[in-house]
Amino acid sequence: MDNTLNDCIVALNSGEMILLIDDFIEGKEIGYFYLLSDFVTPSSINLMATHGRGLVSVALTKQRASELTLPMMVNNNENPHKYFTVSVDYTNCSTGISAFERCETIQKLTEKNSAPNDFTRPGHIFPIISSERGLLEQVTISDAAIDLAQLCSAKSLSGVVCDVLNKKGMIANKLELENLSMELNLIMVSMKNLVVHQLRNTDLILRQKENTVPTKYGELTSIIYTNQLDDSKIIVIMKEKKNKTLPLPVYIDSVFSIGEAFEEKNIEKITIDGFGILIYKLNSSKESRLDSRNPFQLKESFGIFVEQILNDINITDPVIITNVA
Template sequence: MALNSTAEIIEDIKQGKMVILMDDEDRENEGDIIMAAEHVTPEAINFMVKHARGLVCLPMTAERCQRLNLPLMVDLNKAQFSTNFTVSIEAAEGVTTGISAADRATTILAAVAKDAQAKDIVQPGHIFPLIAKEGGVLNRAGHTEAGVDLARLAGCEPAAVIVEVLNDDGSMARRPQLEAFAAEHDIKIGTIADLIEYRNLNETTIKKVSSCQLPTQYGEFELHTFKDVIDNQLHFALKKGDIQAEEPTLVRVHLHNTLSDLLGSTR
């Protein structure tokens, strides 16, 4: 079965549909149903619980989790893939026991509303938030980050609903079963690897944050500071003279060395 392109998957996310994304065989080797959290419905939750059978989780950005005052489930994360579970949540209003498909959808919508605040949810509950790493799948190739990335790329709030797909006998569905599941339910299917490639091809992960004139004993330079939005590392570029795009330019890459740069050490 041919996989769908990341662009096709993003379009379905934009339309409020569910998709399936598989990670690498040497990682979890699993497939998750993913949809934008702001589009969740009781019917969607019921489908996930009935057909996918995994744990319904709510990946969100660290900023949103902080706004909702969600502490991590544990202080020392020893899980195999360090999935960042917070304490479970429930909507503060509009639910009964919290476990029904309608109640879980209500909780998700309360948590991902544009103006959501900590008072809008209570703890514990029946929805399990996950904190996505800054930088998304370019930082961590997990379903948590993939869900947030897909929602963001689709123009939705950067939050998703995800659930692992299990076989009828309770074992994990692998690629052959996931492809059959996707065909049976008319759901687009792709890979996290393709999402990583899509982001690398279509996004700029380095941005200029400042520029200034830098007088030195060798003359006047322009100092430009760039920030890597994935790991927040700063990179500096010194420019001297008039550089034309159509002409070859001499470039030197210098690796930071504190002893040499600051103290003049030759060690």
Template sequence: PEAINFMATHGRGLICMPVVSERLDQLGIPPMVPEKAETHETAFAISIDLAAGGTGISAHERASTVRHVLDPDATPADFRKPGHIFPLRAQRGGVLKRAGHTEAAVDLSRLAGLYPAAVICEIMNVDGTMARLAELEAVAASHELTIISIADLIAYRRRQEKLVRREVEAKLPTRFGEFRVYGYESLVDGRHHIAIVNGDLGDGERVLTRMHSECLTGDVFHSLRCDCGSQLEDAMEQIAAEGRGIVVYIRGHEGRGIGLLHKLKAYRLQESGRDTVDANTELGFPADPRDYGVGAQILVDLGVRSMRLLTNNPTKRAGLEGYGLSIVERVPLQARVNEHNVAYLRAKKAKMGHLLDLDDEAPPEAPVVVKPGGRAAGGTGGGLEEDA
């Protein structure tokens, strides 16, 4: 009760209980908004009180509710809904899957050898505004509390834990040249990822590198809505021409991390006038929730120490540098503009800061036409320029 009262008195914000999803399922505590349970937003569950208690609002009663969630003998009948404790569903993989306070609290409990659950409270200033870093540091100092950041926790887990396992290596002949393909399994979520390597990476310095997010529609079906497929092809072509480099192909990044079906829903919204950023937001997702930690560990496993990164996305650069990899140069990929993707590219440039050289006055290139047999033609530089 003392800890709950301390949070209510000095934190002033909503008191919540992050806990692993499996425990909430055992107790029959469902998501508050089911369709958002798998997004990167805070995953609130239905609020609860201990059924045997009074109103449930006192510090003592809230503490009793929290303790009972952890009781191995507890059953769904022991709780009433709604209540005054707000459970939060932590994603499997913790902060390495979702860099949120929910996952951070559960990770800290695990690292301390405790049950994977916690009680947290957002901190407000006395005037009702949210406390920022300077105010949080003052609160920590006045109450002799330790303060860390989620970035600190991510960095610690990345240093201490192995997140991927190399499963297989094989030759991969391509129309760009001979590569070797390495298959990996994520130990966080079980997804499979690959890296394709051209040449000898040697000392791992200044390796020409492409960190490519899965895009089924662009990479496989040659969709003209985006530039993903052309970026992958251009990256492989540049790496093959240099004779040394690597492409890491990250699964689970479809639609900038929202998944294939949600991406198709975003397409429908774009057909109604939204741009690519607004469509994701309307579906309940951030503009770009992707994380590159698994890709970073794949690079480390293959001996990459510093890289020349093939990208137009400054967020990708910052994401990889956040995992301790050195990026000595950004190598741009020229966008292939066509009538179907020009609005998409302009939105990425204007709203997401992508470093694209777009001439708004020039007409878009003609669409790429893929001929039978996989060869392409059409456009002024817009096709896949291959000899017949």
């Protein structure tokens, strides 16, 4: 875990607020105030409303939304990155809009003993639902909020978020967010770094099939791995070296078929010196339509798969060459 993320978790577990920066798409950064729901107070809601100026939402798991019978806001959700339920107020609220009443509504949403009839609909707090696998499924603010709550071992597995706008009412840019971080003495955390951390700390691969393949260059070993999160395939073709003292060249690329992986020009690369490894990501038509917020769109993601594969086949001294072409 990098130092900033570790500092973030310490701060959150101490009841502090942070600035969570959605920097997954470069040049389109969005900042959010973020606080574990366990520590929400009227003053924290007021700070969000005063300095953030955006919508105050509470991230919940699907299970919690189901327990409270919170239906989706719309039947046909047209925004694949925002899954709002109906908005709610706690039944004891008057208007529900004050910082005190919004705080109370959030507290009741996360209390285990709360029941569906404890809330009126619509209201002034907007629950937003995370994916089943969080950031490993889709990179959104609700997924980041729940994943952070899990990393903090928060009691309620819930987080309060608020979009940050500048004084003109526009989305605050990166420089404005940095200035706000210094002004309010808040830790800034990158959502992209959080995704990488989650990928690195998850068993992503499953070895499916291993075969010996005869070629004119001698026998090769092929191994097929499955990405356990989206069932995509990774093909490994290996010519083992007898001399274990030299680094092993590892070539990385993508193909559209297993046959393409075994083309002679590729096999020759790992046999010309008598040893080497080819690692191919097997693309598909489905994959070409991947959402721009799929975590596997990160350039770092396939490198993490490669690290896990090399560890699985006990390669500790590779020389990685990023493309076979």
